[in-house]
Amino acid sequence: MCREKKPEAQRILYDLLLPYLEMLSRRYLRDESFLKDVLQESFIRIFKSINQFDERKASFKTWASKIVINNCLKCNTQNGKVNTVEFVINLHDRMIDAKVLDDMTNEEILAFLKNMPSEYFEVFNLYIIDGFSHKEISKMLNISPSLSRQRLTRSRAWLKKRIGLDKRFIDHFFPDVKNN
Amino acid sequence: MEDFEKRIKNRLRDASSEGRVDADDLWAAIEPNIGEDAPSKKGIPVWRWLLLAFLLTGFAILMLLRNGNENPKGTAIYTDTIKSGELKEPALGKEDLNAEISPTKEKAEDKSLLAPFRFEIDDENQKSKKSQDSQGKQEDIINQGLKNTTIANPVPEHDLKEYTSSTQNELIGQSGLAKDETDLTGFTLSEREGFEVTQKVPVLELLLPLKMENAKETIALPGIVKVKGKAKRLSLGIFSGGHVLSNKFENGTEDALGEVLEDSFSPELGFSLSAELSYRIKRRISFKTGIEYFQSQEEFDYTRKWDTLIWRDGVPGTELINAEAERRVRHYNKHTFISIPLMLSLGVQKNRLQYGLDFGLSLNFVNSQSGRILNERAFLTDYSDEQNTPSLKPDFFMAYQLQPYLGYAINNQFSIRVRGDFRLQNYGFAELIDLKHTSVLTGLGIGLIYIP
Structure with a gap:
């Protein structure tokens, strides 16, 4: 029905997709003030090119996600400047306590991860969370596959140095989260 | 670390977020652009194409x-x-x-x-052919590569009847012309000596060239002739x-x-x-x-x-x-x-x-x-x-x-x-x-x- 451009069907699909695509956009956007613009452009593109969707190649969600991700990356490139991000060197690695995540909401996890340098987080998002290969990432970000690998390594290092979460860290970043 | 990454993935991959964007407000901005009557992009005006062509030409020169x-x-x-x-x-x-x-x-x-391949048909002959249907057909034959007997300087129909089933040699023999006189095909007897008769062609076939299915390519010259060694x-x-x-x-x-x-x-x-x-x-x-x-x-x-x-x-x-x-x-x-x-x-x-x-x-x-x-x-x-x-x-x-x-x-x-x-x-x-x-x-x- 969406392919026939029926407004009711389009609205239903929009309502179904919006929460997921909103979170996806927030994950990828460096500056969330562009969130509405990116979502608007993405939905228009989704509805206009819905006839090109081929269910044999991917699910609709994956297809729509790819459109949103590309729009976010494009927005980052057009509007983003490479800001200098402080890279704190911890001399002592701490043990990773994955259980800490259980106490955090998705919003908090996202806020925490967004402290990572944006270039690293882009690769982390694409590779770890959305499952793209380095080759695909290199094309999407217009970087070499080796740089993509390097950024992933650095993002992991960044995480590793921070996920030895102790009370001080959580208090600093997430004062509302109770530390077990 | 892998376990940690998996947890992040599981938490965030299908996560939803609500409230940052007003759904109705966003839909109001999207809807006008996706309906049946969504404004379509106008075609690029001709002058822009011309400008583009001009720029490309300039670029090529540069x-x-x-x-x-x-x-x-x-x-x-x-x-x-x-x-x-x-x-x-x-x-x-x-x-x-x-x-x-x-x-x-x-x-x-x-x-x-x-x-x-090339056919030699002099312009005058071509012009004269265009004036008559039968000649037009002959030209078509040439163009289709079906010609074996290419006729130029065609003879009027009433004259052609006299030559039906005749060969040129017969013509030469029967014409009684002097060596320097030209016959109906425009050739003198001395010129004809250098020609070789390739086929006897009834006049009817000349007028109905579609029957000439076994035609072979020759060079178009006046008469039913083929010039030896002249193929270019x-x-x-x-x-x-x-x-x-x-x-x-x-x-x-x-x-x-x-x-x-x-x-x-x-x-x-x-x-x-x-x-x-x-x-x-x-x-x-x-x-x-x-x-x-x-x-x-x-x-x-x-x-x-x-x-x-x-x-x-x-x-x-x-x-x-x-x-x-x-x-x-x-x-x-x-x-x-x-x-x-x-x-x-x-x-x-x-x-x-x-x-x-x-x-x-x-x-x-x-x-x-x-x-x-x-x-x-x-x-x-x-x-x-x-x-x-x-x-x-x-x-x-x-x-x-x-x-x-x-x-x-x-x-x-x-x-x-x-x-x-x-x-x-x-x-x-x-x-x-x-x-x-x-x-x-x-x-x-x-x-x-x-x-x-």
């Missing part, structure tokens, strides 16, 4: 006149850019960067062509044109060097000039050879980015900050080569229109080459046959080519021709990059064909 490098001093652009922080890569000897890139001189492409099989052609190269590198390394190289090369307009000779083997088949000179150019544009750490404000001992360094290298690589085509040509002519396809291979000899590229270890390196460094292209390579053409016969001797040129150039294994290297040449040429 390409002809331009020196190889974008830098006015002829220096290759080779920049180290620090996007954040003040990181500088170790100096790389900018004096080396004055790589010679010689001007893009207009060089030409040469290609060979055949006039696949050779033709000469000169062509010039432009072309671009698209490189392919077999990707075998872990770091995807081939892919990086393919992305780094972008086509630039090259030029060629050719002189060609063709020999008609059969009515529609010719063999073509010649000599072609090519000058090809490509832009090598390689950008490398990497993350690094620098001291804040460049002061050692202060805190380390994250930075991204970038180096961009742009260079015009060029090479020239001589090509000898060995091709077959299939062609058709309808009235003055000619069209057909040439196909075959060519032997190519690289004359000069110089440029910049990533070597097998992905380091930037220069190559030049003048400096005796390892080269990207071999001294000799084969190419497989296809040239569709469209021509127009100006007269019996000259025709102009436009043709496409598609070649797969196989350079083989390049030691410099440790990869197999091929390229696809795509070009367009225009030329003049002369039949002596």
Whole structure:
């Protein structure tokens, strides 16, 4: 029905997709003030090119996600400047306590991860969370596959140095989260 | 760590977020753009196309006149850019960067062509034929290649009856004309002695040429005759044109060097000039050879980015900050080569229109080459046959080519021709990059064909 451009069907699909695509956009956007613009452009593109969707190649969600991700990356490139991000060197690695995540909401996890340098987080998002290969990432970000690998390594290092979460860290970043 | 990453993935991959954007507000902005009556983009006005054509023409002229490098001093652009922080890569000897890139001189492409077949019909005869239906049919036969008995200076129907079932020799014998007198076909007896009778053709068949199914090609001359040894099989052609190269590198390394190289090369307009000779083997088949000179150019544009750490404000001992360094290298690589085509040509002519396809291979000899590229270890390196460094292209390579053409016969001797040129150039294994290297040449040429 969406392919026939029926407004009711389009609205239903929009309502179904919006929460997921909103979170996806927030994950990828460096500056969330562009969130509405990116979502608007993405939905228009989704509805206009819905006839090109081929269910044999991917699910609709994956297809729509790819459109949103590309729009976010494009927005980052057009509007983003490479800001200098402080890279704190911890001399002592701490043990990773994955259980800490259980106490955090998705919003908090996202806020925490967004402290990572944006270039690293882009690769982390694409590779770890959305499952793209380095080759695909290199094309999407217009970087070499080796740089993509390097950024992933650095993002992991960044995480590793921070996920030895102790009370001080959580208090600093997430004062509302109770530390077990 | 993996467990931690999995947890993040599971939490965030399908996560939802609400409230940051007002759903109704956003929908109000989307809806007008996706409905049935969504405003569609208007077509580009004609004047914009004309402007584009004008700009492209201007660009092509600039390409002809331009020196190889974008830098006015002829220096290759080779920049180290620090996007954040003040990181500088170790100096790389900018004096080396004055790589010679010689001007893009207009060089030409040469290609060979055949006039696949040609019928000799003098203009006056053609004009006279057009005045009568039967003659028009004869012309059609010629154009369809069905002619074996081409009639010019046709005889009025009432006169033709007298010649039904007659041969020329009979005519000669019975005419009683003096040697210098002309008969109805416009020939004197002495002229007729050099002719050979090829077929007896009833007048009725002359008027109904569709029956002449077994017709054979001859040269159109007045009368039912064939001239011995007069078939013109050779033709000469000169062509010039432009072309671009698209490189392919077999990707075998872990770091995807081939892919990086393919992305780094972008086509630039090259030029060629050719002189060609063709020999008609059969009515529609010719063999073509010649000599072609090519000058090809490509832009090598390689950008490398990497993350690094620098001291804040460049002061050692202060805190380390994250930075991204970038180096961009742009260079015009060029090479020239001589090509000898060995091709077959299939062609058709309808009235003055000619069209057909040439196909075959060519032997190519690289004359000069110089440029910049990533070597097998992905380091930037220069190559030049003048400096005796390892080269990207071999001294000799084969190419497989296809040239569709469209021509127009100006007269019996000259025709102009436009043709496409598609070649797969196989350079083989390049030691410099440790990869197999091929390229696809795509070009367009225009030329003049002369039949002596």
